[in-house]
Amino acid sequence: MRFPTVQEQLDIIVGNVVEIISTEELEKKLLHSLQTGKPLKIKLGADPSRPDLHLGHSVVLRKLREFQDLGHEAILIIGDFTAMIGDPSGKSKTRPQLSAEEARENGKSYFEQASKILDARKTTICYNSDWLGKMTFSDVIRLSSHYTVARMLERDDFERRYRSREPISIHEFLYPLAQGMDSVHLKNDVELGGTDQKFNLLVGRDLQREYGIAPQVCITMELLVGTDGKEKMSKSLGNAICFNDTPNDMYGRALSIPDSLIETYCRLLVPQKSQPLAEVLEDLTSNPREAKRALAREIVAQYYSLTAAGEAEEHFDRVFVQKKAPDNIELFLFDEPSFPVIDLLIRLGAAPSKSEARRMIQQNAVALDEEKITDTNALVPLDDEPKTIRAGKRKFYKVATKKTF
Known part of the structure; x- marks a missing residue:
C-alpha cells in the first residue's frame, strides 16, 4: 500500500489526542514505515470485564480505525487472561476477577461490537491468554524483577489507596506487567488507550526496552463524560449510551446530555466529514436544542442507519413531546x-x-x-x-x- 506522507498522517493522528509519548519517535516510525512500505503495528487492549461497549469506548476505537485507514495494522487484544486479574486503573478498591469462560465470552461480544467501527476484515484479534497462560512461575518471577514496588506506587490510584490504607493485593501489581508483556509478545509500534491507561502503556514501553525491543509510542485519548455530565461514561453508573442500545433508547439518551457537553460529544464522536452537523454546531449557542437533536440523529445513524435515526426521532417526538404511545408496541x-x-x-x-x-x-x-x-x-x-x-x-x-x- 502507498502511505500518505508523514505530515499528512500526523495531521490525522493528532486529532483529539491528549498525549503522544513521544511525537518525535512517532514521526521516526512513520517515516520508516513510509520508506520500507511496511505498516506499523497499532495495539489496543480491550478489557472484557463487561460484555457491552458504550460511546466512551468508541473514542479510542475511532483512533484505531484512523490508523487502519492510513494503511497500518490494527491489533485488538482481548485481555481474557488479564481480566482474571482485574484492571485496578482508577479503582479505589480491589476489582472483582472474572473466570476464564466469562472473560472469553465477553471478548467475543467485544469484537463483534467493535466491528461497528473497525474494519473487521483488516483487524487482527488476539487473546492474551494464548501467551500469558503459558508462562511458568519462573517466568513471572523474572518478569517481576524488571519493575520495583516504588515504581508501582507512582501510579496515582495505587498511591491514593496506599496513603488511605486501602488494601492493595499483590496480584494487582501484576496487571500492568501482564499488559506490558502483550507489547513484548507482539512487538507493536504504537499502543492506544484512555488517559486512565497511561501508566499501563508506559509499563509496556519500559518492558519492551528491557527485552531489547524498540519501545512503543504511547497515545492517550480523552475520557468521555457520561450523560449525567459529571462522571466518566460507565454502564454501572447508569450514564452510558451503549452500542447495542435500541435506536429509540440511543436517541433519547443522547438528548439527555447537558448542553455543555454537545460540543465535546461532537468533537469526540462525530467524523469531521459530517458537514450537516458541523453547520448546526456553528449555531450552537443560539439553538442548542436543534444541535442536540442533530447529534442524536448522527449517533443513531452511525450504529444503525439514517432511516433508523429518523424513526427514533419520530418516536421520541410522539412519546415525549406529544405524550402519545408509540405506533408499534409489542x-x-x-x-x-x-x-x-x-x-x-x-x-x-x-x-x-x-x-x-x-x-x-x-x-x-x-x-x-x-x-x-x-x-x-x-x-x-x-x-x-x-x-x-x-x-x-x-x-x-x-x-x-x-x-x-
Whole structure:
C-alpha cells in the first residue's frame, strides 16, 4: 500500500489526542514505515470485564480505525487472561476477577461490537491468554524483577489507596506487567488507550526496552463524560449510551446530555466529514436544542442507519413531546385473566426483579392505559381488548388474553 506522507498522517493522528509519548519517535516510525512500505503495528487492549461497549469506548476505537485507514495494522487484544486479574486503573478498591469462560465470552461480544467501527476484515484479534497462560512461575518471577514496588506506587490510584490504607493485593501489581508483556509478545509500534491507561502503556514501553525491543509510542485519548455530565461514561453508573442500545433508547439518551457537553460529544464522536452537523454546531449557542437533536440523529445513524435515526426521532417526538404511545408496541398474550402488577412487569421484561418492579411503581413510573399504578399489590385485569402498559419513560407493552387471537 502507498502511505500518505508523514505530515499528512500526523495531521490525522493528532486529532483529539491528549498525549503522544513521544511525537518525535512517532514521526521516526512513520517515516520508516513510509520508506520500507511496511505498516506499523497499532495495539489496543480491550478489557472484557463487561460484555457491552458504550460511546466512551468508541473514542479510542475511532483512533484505531484512523490508523487502519492510513494503511497500518490494527491489533485488538482481548485481555481474557488479564481480566482474571482485574484492571485496578482508577479503582479505589480491589476489582472483582472474572473466570476464564466469562472473560472469553465477553471478548467475543467485544469484537463483534467493535466491528461497528473497525474494519473487521483488516483487524487482527488476539487473546492474551494464548501467551500469558503459558508462562511458568519462573517466568513471572523474572518478569517481576524488571519493575520495583516504588515504581508501582507512582501510579496515582495505587498511591491514593496506599496513603488511605486501602488494601492493595499483590496480584494487582501484576496487571500492568501482564499488559506490558502483550507489547513484548507482539512487538507493536504504537499502543492506544484512555488517559486512565497511561501508566499501563508506559509499563509496556519500559518492558519492551528491557527485552531489547524498540519501545512503543504511547497515545492517550480523552475520557468521555457520561450523560449525567459529571462522571466518566460507565454502564454501572447508569450514564452510558451503549452500542447495542435500541435506536429509540440511543436517541433519547443522547438528548439527555447537558448542553455543555454537545460540543465535546461532537468533537469526540462525530467524523469531521459530517458537514450537516458541523453547520448546526456553528449555531450552537443560539439553538442548542436543534444541535442536540442533530447529534442524536448522527449517533443513531452511525450504529444503525439514517432511516433508523429518523424513526427514533419520530418516536421520541410522539412519546415525549406529544405524550402519545408509540405506533408499534409489542403485544404479549396470556392465558391468565389477571396478573399481580409486579409479576406482570417481570414477565414483560420491564423489570429484572421484584424489588426493581416495586421501586418503579413507588416512583409512579408504571401506568395502565396512561393511568398510573400506585399500589404495588394491584392486579392488572386482562381481556381480549389489548391494554397498554408503560414502564418508565421509554418502555411500552400491550397485554391481552389469548382467547380471541
